[in-house]
Amino acid sequence: MRRYDLCIIGSGSGNTIVDDRFADWDVAMVDKGIPGTGAFGGTCLNVGCIPTKMFVLPADHARAPEEARRLNVDLDFRQAHWEAMRDRIFGRIDPIAAGGEKYRAEADNVTLYRSEARFVGEKELAIGDEVITAETFVLAAGSRATIPPIEGLDDVTVHTSDTVMRLDRLPGSIVIVGAGYIAAEFAHIFSAFGTRVTVVSRGERMLRAEDDDVSARFTELLGARIDLRAGQTAKRVEPRAAGGVVLTTSAGDRIEADVLLVATGRKPNGDLLDLGKTGITLDEDGRVPVDDQQRVRPGFYALGDVSSPDQLKHVANHEARVVQHNLLHPDAPVTADHRYVPHAVFSDPQVASVGLTERQAREQGLDYAAVVQDYATVAYGWALEDEGHFVKLLADRSTRRLLGGHIIGPQASTLLQVIIQAMSFGQTVPELARGQYWIHPALPEVIENALLALDLS
Ligand SMILES: Cc1cc2nc3c(=O)[nH]c(=O)nc-3n(C[C@H](O)[C@H](O)[C@H](O)COP(=O)(O)OP(=O)(O)OC[C@H]3O[C@@H](n4cnc5c(N)ncnc54)[C@H](O)[C@@H]3O)c2cc1C
Numbered sequence: 001m002r003r004y005d006l007c008i009i010g011s012g013s014g015n016t017i018v019d020d021r022f023a024d025w026d027v028a029m030v031d032k033g034i035p036g037t038g039a040f041g042g043t044c045l046n047v048g049c050i051p052t053k054m055f056v057l058p059a060d061h062a063r064a065p066e067e068a069r070r071l072n073v074d075l076d077f078r079q080a081h082w083e084a085m086r087d088r089i090f091g092r093i094d095p096i097a098a099g100g101e102k103y104r105a106e107a108d109n110v111t112l113y114r115s116e117a118r119f120v121g122e123k124e125l126a127i128g129d130e131v132i133t134a135e136t137f138v139l140a141a142g143s144r145a146t147i148p149p150i151e152g153l154d155d156v157t158v159h160t161s162d163t164v165m166r167l168d169r170l171p172g173s174i175v176i177v178g179a180g181y182i183a184a185e186f187a188h189i190f191s192a193f194g195t196r197v198t199v200v201s202r203g204e205r206m207l208r209a210e211d212d213d214v215s216a217r218f219t220e221l222l223g224a225r226i227d228l229r230a231g232q233t234a235k236r237v238e239p240r241a242a243g244g245v246v247l248t249t250s251a252g253d254r255i256e257a258d259v260l261l262v263a264t265g266r267k268p269n270g271d272l273l274d275l276g277k278t279g280i281t282l283d284e285d286g287r288v289p290v291d292d293q294q295r296v297r298p299g300f301y302a303l304g305d306v307s308s309p310d311q312l313k314h315v316a317n318h319e320a321r322v323v324q325h326n327l328l329h330p331d332a333p334v335t336a337d338h339r340y341v342p343h344a345v346f347s348d349p350q351v352a353s354v355g356l357t358e359r360q361a362r363e364q365g366l367d368y369a370a371v372v373q374d375y376a377t378v379a380y381g382w383a384l385e386d387e388g389h390f391v392k393l394l395a396d397r398s399t400r401r402l403l404g405g406h407i408i409g410p411q412a413s414t415l416l417q418v419i420i421q422a423m424s425f426g427q428t429v430p431e432l433a434r435g436q437y438w439i440h441p442a443l444p445e446v447i448e449n450a451l452l453a454l455d456l457s
């Protein structure tokens with residue numbers, strides 16, 4: 001049995017660990033590839049963050065005429081050239097994935113395995129016909145799209161985010177099941193390009209995990225551009241005679257569409273690794289449990305979607321850096337910092353958030369101040385002729401520090417960084433508001449005004 005110093009399962013964030021400092025480590029890297037394409041490099045690069053945002057940007061442009069009209073400029077949206085866009089995006093991404101694979105395959109100290117792996121003993125990993133062992137394993141096996149048991153699914157073509165970006169042509173209509181991140185982003189992309197979009201949301205609001213004010217406003221604004229069937233679930237699907245699907249909801253609505261996209265969450269892949277053989281038990285949510293140093297048990301680390309409640313690339317990257325350090329410096333380990341994990345939803349409107357929602361602050365019994373500051377109250381908001389977008393801040397009255405920040409509107413993901421930074425470095429609200437200049441008349445003034453409006457007395 002071949003013995004390695006280190007075996008990494010998963011070439012997404014796991015692939016960032018091995019650098020020059022591991023030159024004298026004998027490393028096995030295992031990745032079965034992305035479903036469908038077999039691509040190397042994990043979710044974010046191939047079917048996640050990166051291609052989705054490369055579709056979101058042209059979708060934002062496609063909506064420009066609507067924005068410009070309010071500013072007395074006439075623009076026309078003529079067409080989104082889907083095939084050209086798709087080929088441009090994957091024409092850029094696919095070679096990066098292939099290049100990453102070649103780099104690893106050619107490295108002297110790395111052996112690359114391109115099949116599914118599962119444990120057959122405490123430190124024995126079966127990869128195809130071979131069984132290997134390693135001093136240390138890093139579990140970075142990510143997550144996969146879940147598909148709920150909807151009647152008739154076997155009779156129709158079901159797309160997930162893994163496949164929908166490679167459609168042959170822009171569909172005339174799409175029905176999306178789910179109302180979270182992926183539904184929000186693809187509803188924007190397809191509706192901006194002219195596809196008729198129906199979203200079937202089991203809750204009354206989309207993005208229900210957001211602060212209630214944000215989720216309500218998001219539902220109102222995106223809901224005006226799409227056909228939102230709220231408070232319903234997908235009950236049955238059947239093939240439509242002309243191609244595509246007919247979806248029947250729990251309320252009895254029949255929705256016809258060319259394409260069915262299921263976006264109902266992602267499940268960590270730990271259950272496919274036979275971890276019981278290693279003595280590791282998954283937690284009740286199916287995640288590999290880790291301590292604050294990303295250790296699972298002696299000889300095992302885990303990172304990213306396979307173990308983290310936050311299925312986000314910046315979290316997986318951070319955890320990979322922690323694992324990398326702790327592999328190299330076992331006598332001086334560092335811990336992961338999960339205090340203020342931000343996220344953004346790249347839809348239209350864009351949403352970005354960090355820290356507690358107001359509901360969480362209330363439930364925790366905190367003495368907090370909250371403020372909602374409209375973009376329309378600052379000069380840049382006037383230039384935008386903005387309606388409906390806002391910054392919401394929550395601060396603790398006793399510490400005078402921010403508890404949470406929630407932004408819905410243009411540049412939300414960029415604006416939020418000021419809040420993330422203040423929370424991470426423990427700045428108080430007065431320090432953040434008056435300890436620096438705010439460029440006039442730029443959009444961050446909406447954050448400055450929100451900070452000044454917080455009643456901390
Ligand atoms: C559509 C979409 C959009 C997203 N957009 C964003 C975004 O904008 N911002 C953001 O922060 N996050 C985003 N995410 C989430 C982000 O992509 C993930 O959190 C991140 O990629 C997880 O990285 P990872 O290294 O944990 O897993 P992955 O990158 O998924 O890597 C895991 C790898 O392990 C391999 N593997 C799994 N099991 C086995 C096995 N048994 N044997 C061999 N190989 C195996 C898989 O093939 C895969 O390549 C998005 C996700 C999706 C689906």
Ligand SMILES: NC(=O)c1ccc[n+]([C@@H]2O[C@H](COP(=O)([O-])OP(=O)(O)OC[C@H]3O[C@@H](n4cnc5c(N)ncnc54)[C@H](O)[C@@H]3O)[C@@H](O)[C@H]2O)c1
Nearest residue numbers: 148178179180181182183202263264265266311344345346
């Ligand atoms: N911008 C980003 O950072 C970004 C973008 C896309 C995806 N992601 C990551 O990928 C993960 C998966 O995205 P997602 O949108 O699939 O998940 P999600 O958890 O954001 O949303 C899932 C949606 O499906 C619904 N749902 C779940 N089970 C259902 C069922 N049985 N029937 C009907 N509806 C059901 C939920 O109510 C929710 O609306 C996200 O949680 C996120 O971590 C991140």
